Amino acid sequence: MSGFVDKPEPVQVPGLEHLHTGKVRDLYRNGAGELVMVASDRISAYDWVLPTVIPDKGRVLTQLSVWWFDQLADLVPNHVISTEVPEGAPADWAGRTMVCRPLRMIPVECVARGYLTGSGLKEYERDRTVCGLALPDGLVDGSELPAPIFTPATKAEVGEHDENVSYEEVARLVGTETAAELRQTTIAVYSRAREVARDRGLILADTKFEFGTDPAAGEGAGERLVLADEVLTSDSSRYWPADQWSPGIPQPSFDKQIVRDWLTSPASGWDRAAEQPPPPLPLEVVERTRARYTEAYERLTGSPWH
Ligand code: ATP
Ligand code: MG
Numbered sequence: 001m002s003g004f005v006d007k008p009e010p011v012q013v014p015g016l017e018h019l020h021t022g023k024v025r026d027l028y029r030n031g032a033g034e035l036v037m038v039a040s041d042r043i044s045a046y047d048w049v050l051p052t053v054i055p056d057k058g059r060v061l062t063q064l065s066v067w068w069f070d071q072l073a074d075l076v077p078n079h080v081i082s083t084e085v086p087e088g089a090p091a092d093w094a095g096r097t098m099v100c101r102p103l104r105m106i107p108v109e110c111v112a113r114g115y116l117t118g119s120g121l122k123e124y125e126r127d128r129t130v131c132g133l134a135l136p137d138g139l140v141d142g143s144e145l146p147a148p149i150f151t152p153a154t155k156a157e158v159g160e161h162d163e164n165v166s167y168e169e170v171a172r173l174v175g176t177e178t179a180a181e182l183r184q185t186t187i188a189v190y191s192r193a194r195e196v197a198r199d200r201g202l203i204l205a206d207t208k209f210e211f212g213t214d215p216a217a218g219e220g221a222g223e224r225l226v227l228a229d230e231v232l233t234s235d236s237s238r239y240w241p242a243d244q245w246s247p248g249i250p251q252p253s254f255d256k257q258i259v260r261d262w263l264t265s266p267a268s269g270w271d272r273a274a275e276q277p278p279p280p281l282p283l284e285v286v287e288r289t290r291a292r293y294t295e296a297y298e299r300l301t302g303s304p305w306h
Contacts, residue, residue, distance in 0.1 A: 003047075003048065003049070004023075004048075004049040005048060005049060005050060005051040005277045005278065006051050007021070007049075008021065008040075008042075010026055011026070011089075011090060013028065013086060013088050013089045013090075014088050015030065015031050015086065015087065015088060016028040016029065016030055016036060016086055016088075016089070017029045019035075023042065023044045023049050024039060024040055024042050024043075024044065024049075024058075024061070024235065025037050025038060025039050025040065025230075026038045026040060028086075029102070030086055030099070033102060034081060034099050034100065034101065034102060035079075035099070035100040035101070035102045036086060036097060036098075036099055036100075037097070037098045037099075037100055038058070038093055038096060038097050039057075039058035039059070039061050039062045039096045039097075039098075039230070040053070040057075040058050040096075041053035041054050041055055041056065041057045041058045042057075043057060043256060043259060043289070044256075045256050045259050045260050045263055045278070046260070046263065046272060046278070047161065048277065048278050050259070050278055050280075050281060051277070051278070051279075051280050052280045052281040052286060054286060054289050054290050054293065055286070055290055056290055056293065056294065056305075057290070057293055058095075058096035059095040059096045060233075060234075060293045060294055060296075060297045060305070061096075061230060061233040061234070061235055061293075062083070062095060062096045062097070062098060062230075063095060063297065063301075064232065064233045064234070064296070064297050064300065064301070065098070065230045065231050065232070065233055066080065066083060066098065067300070067301050068193065068231045068232040068233075069227070069231060071192075071193075071196060072189055072192060072193070072227065072231070075188060075189060075192055076185060076188075076189055076225065076226075076227045077224065077225075077226050077227065078226060078227040078228070078231075079100040079101045079103055079212070079226055079227065079228040079229075080098055080099075080100055081099045081100060081101060082098075082099045083095075083097060083098055083099070084097070084099060085097050086099075100228070101214055101216070101226070103212025103213060103214055103215075103226055103228050104212050104213050104214075104215050105210060105211075105212040105228065106174055106178065106182065106210070106211050106212060106213070106225075107154065107155055107173065107174075108152050108153070108154065108155075108170055108173065108174060108182060108210075108211075109152060109153040109154065109155055109162055109208050109210065110150070110152055110182050110183075110185075110186040110208065110209040110210065110211060111150070111151045111152060111153055111186075111206060111207070111208045111209075112148050112149070112150060112151070112186045112187055112189075112190030112206060112207055112209070113130065113145060113148065113149050113151050113205070113206040114144065114145055114148045114190065114194055114203075114204065114205060114206065115142060115143065115144050115145060115203065115205035115206065115238075115240075116130070116135070116139050116140070116141065116142065116143045116145060117141055117142055117205055117206070117238065117250075117251065118206070118238070119164060120151060120206070121141050123164065124139060130149060130151050130164075131149075131150075131151040131152065131164050131165065131166055131167070132166035132167070132168070133149055133151070133167075140247050140248045141247065141248060141249065141250060141251075142205075142240075142245065142246065142247035142248065142249070142250070142251045143247045144247075148187050148190055148191060148194070149187075150167065150182075150183040150186050150187055151164060152164070152165055152167065152169075152170045152182070153165060153208075154169075154173075167179065167183065170182065170183075181225055182211060182225070185209075185211065185225050185227075186209055189209060189227065190204070190207055190209075193207065193232050196300075197239065197300065198242065200299050200300055200302070201241065201242050201243060201299065202239045202240065202241060202242060202254075202296075202299060202300065203239065203240040203241075203242050203245055203251075204232070204237060204238070204239055205237075205238040205239070205240055205251070205253075206237065206238050207231075207232055207236055207237035207238070208236045208237070209227060209229070209231060209236075210227075210228050210229040211225045211226060211227060211228060212225075212226050212228045213225065213226060214226055234254045234255045234292070234293055234296045235255065235256075237255075238251075238253050238254075238255060239253060239254040239255075239296055239300075240252065240253055240254070241254075254292055254293075254295065254296040255292075256289065257292075258285060258288050258289045258292060259281065259285060259289055262281065262282070262285045263278055
């Protein structure tokens, strides 16, 4: 079992049509047909949206995305129109709202990995490949790969795992031309972002992008990939402090590790295998997790969290 422990009722705003409640974000359409993405403070782990929120998380993730879209703007177009809060929406949407161009989304989770860990490591230990790509012997948890690799996945419904797929499968799904473009753009954007992160003392181990095409763009430009969704946040990426990098053991990361560790510790009393919903997080775990998110923001952008 998995999903939401308590599924929130969407906030109704006059003039906005509610489209979707995701694990973390709520999606609306405004009167101009634009997409309004509102990031919540919800947190998910082990395919569950937990019953406890992490204060400021929605604002941190939104502002980190916006910052990254700016850093990457010369490399790839993005879907952001503005960060204005729509009229009539709650004041607490400020800082966690992105008004976006509605795109035709390409149904592939475009993952780039420069280091081996997570689901990549599991596959590697089983058969020396990741998404069907052969890798050299002798790599361990946290090893740097000889070169960044494109390891796509197909998107799953809430409560399901995304599934790693081969490049050939992506080509079958979206066509060879688009598949090649997705791979090339994913690696290019990851490589740039990795340099930026490295300058700030962080390793960008892996990340996930989503792309779409703009049906409203003119002839010819219609097929150009546009970077969408959230980008390079601590929810969509693994960042590790470079000065603590030590392959062979799990790396301390800037994501939900604190939450995952607590949930699987005896202290939580949660039996993951027994299909029961996870319990609320203790305040101390909430505080440490919040600090981890704001620290990632501060280290990357160089600006104090506000
Ligand atoms: P999760 O990411 O937690 O697995 P989810 O994908 O269902 O869940 P969100 O990520 O919160 O939920 O929802 C964002 C949705 O909006 C995704 O389906 C994403 O593909 C889609 N999306 C992002 N940017 C755009 C865009 N510019 N146009 C159209 N759809 C978009
Ligand atoms: Mg999503």
